[in-house]
Amino acid sequence: MEKKDIKVLYIDDELDNLTSFRATFRRSFNIITAESPEEAMEILETESVHVILSDQRMPKKTGIEFFEDIQTIYPDPIRILITGYTDINAVIDAINLGQVYKYLTKPWNEEDVKIFVEKAYEVYRLRKDNADLTNELIDVNRKLEFIARQSLLS
Secondary structure, three states, X not given: OOHHXXXXXXXXXXXXXXHHHHHHHOOOOEEEEEOOXXXXXXXXXXXXXXXXXXXXXXXXXXXXXXXXXXXOOOOOOEEEEEEOOOOHHHHHHHHHOOOOOEEEEOOOOHHHHHHHXXXXXXXXXXXXXXXXXXXXHHHHHHHHHHHHHHXXXX
């Protein structure tokens, strides 16, 4: 898969940040933006994304709360938290509650974001490949058990 095929959802309540993010990374990744966690949830209902970046401080819901909300419904996308504040408790909560892969500070460094998104996608692919291989192994084991039972009966 080319980097351009990596679907990235970026959530931020500041329209300027969304515009800047899209302009900066549109040539590198497939960028989808949302102005709120609610809008992001609607997007996730129809779009399959690989990596989600969310601002921490937004009205109504924090990035951590959003990640915590989607954890069981949409467990596959890799989550990255972005914030302009260096609050160690937010970092700890992000890791423990929202299962955040990385934590970035604003203003973000373009190269860091690119690297983190690419690495996050690698984790996404490895998890998907592992799940596929596990399912394949389970299927092969079922078939072997069936063959073993058939040979015992004959």
